[in-house]
Amino acid sequence: MIKVLLVDNNPVLLKAVTTILEQAGCDVEAVENGLEALEKLKAFHPDILITDLIMPHVNGQQLCKIIRNTEEYKEIYIVVLSAIILKDLDIILATVDYNLCIVKGTLKELRSCINEALQVYSSCDREFRQILCAESVKKDDKLDPSTVTTELLMEKQHLTRMIANLSEGVLELTDEGKIVSSNSAALNLLDISEEELLGQKIGDIDFGKHSWLIKEWQEKNLGYDQGKTLEIAVPDPIIIGEKFATASFLPIYDETSSFGIVILRDITRQHLAEDHKRKLDTSFRLIKKMEAMSGMAGGVAHDFNNLLTVICGNLDILAFSRDDQDFAEKAAAIGQAQQAAYAAADLVRKISTFSNFGIIHREKVCVGPFVSSIVKNYFKRNSTKYELDIQTPESQVNIDKEQIAGALRNILENAIEANGENKILIKTSTLNFTVPQLLSGQYVPSGKFVRVDVIDHGAGIDSNKLMQVFDPYYSTKERGSSKGMGLGLTVVYSIIRNHGGYVVVQSSVHKGTSVSMFMPYLGVGALTVKDESQNEETQSLHGNILLMEDEEPLRDIGSLMLEHLGYCVTAAPDRETAVSAFVKSKEEGQTAFDFLIVNLYGENGEEGLAAAKEILAIDGGAKIIASSGAILHPAMTDCKKFGFVTTLPKPYTMDNLRHALSSAKLV
Numbered sequence: 001m002i003k004v005l006l007v008d009n010n011p012v013l014l015k016a017v018t019t020i021l022e023q024a025g026c027d028v029e030a031v032e033n034g035l036e037a038l039e040k041l042k043a044f045h046p047d048i049l050i051t052d053l054i055m056p057h058v059n060g061q062q063l064c065k066i067i068r069n070t071e072e073y074k075e076i077y078i079v080v081l082s083a084i085i086l087k088d089l090d091i092i093l094a095t096v097d098y099n100l101c102i103v104k105g106t107l108k109e110l111r112s113c114i115n116e117a118l119q120v121y122s123s124c125d126r127e128f129r130q131i132l133c134a135e136s137v138k139k140d141d142k143l144d145p146s147t148v149t150t151e152l153l154m155e156k157q158h159l160t161r162m163i164a165n166l167s168e169g170v171l172e173l174t175d176e177g178k179i180v181s182s183n184s185a186a187l188n189l190l191d192i193s194e195e196e197l198l199g200q201k202i203g204d205i206d207f208g209k210h211s212w213l214i215k216e217w218q219e220k221n222l223g224y225d226q227g228k229t230l231e232i233a234v235p236d237p238i239i240i241g242e243k244f245a246t247a248s249f250l251p252i253y254d255e256t257s258s259f260g261i262v263i264l265r266d267i268t269r270q271h272l273a274e275d276h277k278r279k280l281d282t283s284f285r286l287i288k289k290m291e292a293m294s295g296m297a298g299g300v301a302h303d304f305n306n307l308l309t310v311i312c313g314n315l316d317i318l319a320f321s322r323d324d325q326d327f328a329e330k331a332a333a334i335g336q337a338q339q340a341a342y343a344a345a346d347l348v349r350k351i352s353t354f355s356n357f358g359i360i361h362r363e364k365v366c367v368g369p370f371v372s373s374i375v376k377n378y379f380k381r382n383s384t385k386y387e388l389d390i391q392t393p394e395s396q397v398n399i400d401k402e403q404i405a406g407a408l409r410n411i412l413e414n415a416i417e418a419n420g421e422n423k424i425l426i427k428t429s430t431l432n433f434t435v436p437q438l439l440s441g442q443y444v445p446s447g448k449f450v451r452v453d454v455i456d457h458g459a460g461i462d463s464n465k466l467m468q469v470f471d472p473y474y475s476t477k478e479r480g481s482s483k484g485m486g487l488g489l490t491v492v493y494s495i496i497r498n499h500g501g502y503v504v505v506q507s508s509v510h511k512g513t514s515v516s517m518f519m520p521y522l523g524v525g526a527l528t529v530k531d532e533s534q535n536e537e538t539q540s541l542h543g544n545i546l547l548m549e550d551e552e553p554l555r556d557i558g559s560l561m562l563e564h565l566g567y568c569v570t571a572a573p574d575r576e577t578a579v580s581a582f583v584k585s586k587e588e589g590q591t592a593f594d595f596l597i598v599n600l601y602g603e604n605g606e607e608g609l610a611a612a613k614e615i616l617a618i619d620g621g622a623k624i625i626a627s628s629g630a631i632l633h634p635a636m637t638d639c640k641k642f643g644f645v646t647t648l649p650k651p652y653t654m655d656n657l658r659h660a661l662s663s664a665k666l667v
Contacts, residue, residue, distance in 0.1 A: 005046035006030040007037045009055045020111050034058025035180055038199040050079045057180040061096050066195040068097045077121050101131045169264035175223035177201045189266050208239045217249050222260050227251030244271040311340045362400055367428050367450050368393025374405050375426050384416050389427040395450045396522040407492040411454045411515045418458030425455040440506045448521040457512040542566040543594030548578040550601040575611040582615050595664055600628040616643045623664050
């Protein structure tokens with residue numbers, strides 16, 4: 001029994017030809033288009049395929065091509081069944097690999113042609129590309145081609161050629177997401193043959209990490225009148241092997257049909273070029289960063305060497321001094337060494353601000369009175385004219401007051417040096433950017449900010465050199481032995497960055513410079529801020545202190561400094577001694593220690609942490625201050641989490657020590 005697969009989108013003709021074939025003793029499976037035929041081929045392997053040419057979805061030409069290019073189907077005997085006028089049919093058949101063609105006529109004529117075709121198939125001598133015409137179209141003059149049909153065929157071929165030659169890949173989908181047509185660009189991009197591609201669902205194609213998104217689009221948007229377009233664009237392209245592509249997935253819907261179109265664009269060359277540019281930019285930024293680091297390293301080394309020369313020189317003078325030498329000379333040497341040491345400590349603090357974890361303590365601050373206090377106290381020390389313009393004074397920010405104050409003082413110092421005798425304007429305001437801003441080439445995102453401006457009317461900065469002001473040690477100023485020159489705006493940038501803010505410098509030559517600090521707006525609060533003019537030395541400091549310090553020189557100098565402040569000090573070299581001293585004072589009924597300063601020594605500071613834990617287990621109300629030179633230590637960045645009331649970063653001065661104890665007293 002001959003097995004026949006019949007494909008025709010005309011239901012009446014499909015039924016009629018099925019009946020003719022069954023009466024001839026054939027086993028027949030009938031479907032309405034090429035897509036259904038491809039599905040049927042998976043379970044039904046025919047001897048003969050009889051197919052119409054013009055059909056929706058996968059047409060007869062595509063179906064014949066797929067069968068001829070598929071190894072397991074290539075021996076199927078293909079019969080084309082067409083109602084197209086002969087002269088028009090010749091145009092189409094030139095591109096179709098068929099065995100025999102039947103030109104449709106009356107039902108009687110069609111039965112005769114089909115039976116003849118079955119006889120040809122059954123014979124041993126099957127003639128290729130034979131055309132069987134119904135009697136009504138076998139006349140010598142034949143029928144003239146229909147003008148309308150010819151124009152439609154020409155238009156279809158023109159459209160087919162145009163799509164085939166597009167550089168973009170084009171796929172047509174059914175309302176179920178099955179691929180029914182593809183041009184060459186799409187096949188090349190997907191690296192797949194047409195016979196492998198047609199009939200697959202678009203959601204089953206491997207599009208890498210975008211596969212789930214495309215499958216979701218297929219399920220939720222095809223076949224619906226409210227379907228949405230899916231765009232996969234340049235920033236995150238589809239990766240297919242070594243190729244990169246963008247894509248548009250378009251659902252098409254009207255009153256009679258719905259389908260989908262996929263447009264694929266090969267951006268491999270563009271992507272590789274941009275990737276190459278990104279790598280060059282990264283290399284360039286690395287070179288610039290290394291240049292900046294080199295400048296910073298040289299500058300820091302220069303400043304430290306100068307400071308150490310002053311310290312060592314004065315210490316040598318003291319070491320070799322005679323007992324009868326004038327006290328004033330010794331005091332002068334001590335004073336100079338002391339000032340240089342303070343400058344070295346300040347330089348270390350400046351360098352530490354480059355860390356993301358350099359913020360020790362944050363609190364809510366009303367910007368207006370805070371800035372006013374800093375500015376007024378700063379200008380008490382010089383005669384420069386200034387003007388304060390405080391807008392929205394109750395606006396709050398969440399900041400480390402000491403660091404922001406230092407940043408503002410750095411900016412004021414630069415402004416004074418550039419400004420000469422002109423007045424400096426310091427202004428605060430609150431603003432809301434609804435879209436990101438690019439101010440003098442510097443990016444500030446959208447959002448609400450408190451802005452602090454310091455504006456001078458000095459010489460200004462050339463636009464070509466404007467961004468270099470943030471480079472460490474980018475300065476033409478002479479470096480001094482008692483100040484970390486060249487780190488001013490670099491430190492400001494790092495401090496504000498660590499607070500989630502931005503620094504913008506705007507300048508014009510001969511018109512002056514404005515430096516603006518943008519800090520995240522927190523809200524509005526009462527004007528409760530302590531004036532910096534309050535002197536902590538006027539506060540009463542006395543009581544008992546337990547100092548745990550493992551290094552003897554630091555233990556000795558720490559004890560002397562505390563005694564100078566008026567405290568009675570018990571010094572302990574290790575955890576065991578410190579805990580024992582605390583327990584003893586409790587057992588003997590002595591006055592409890594008012595404060596404990598615990599050095600976080602040992603690997604990762606575990607000895608200091610253990611001491612604090614043991615002491616708090618004895619007395620949960622003990623006020624313990626954590627001290628360490630490692631400001632990145634978790635206990636220094638979040639002291640209360642570990643039971644400490646505040647911190648004392650090293651190196652510390654008498655003022656730092658007094659401030660830490662005053663803060664602890666308020667807890």
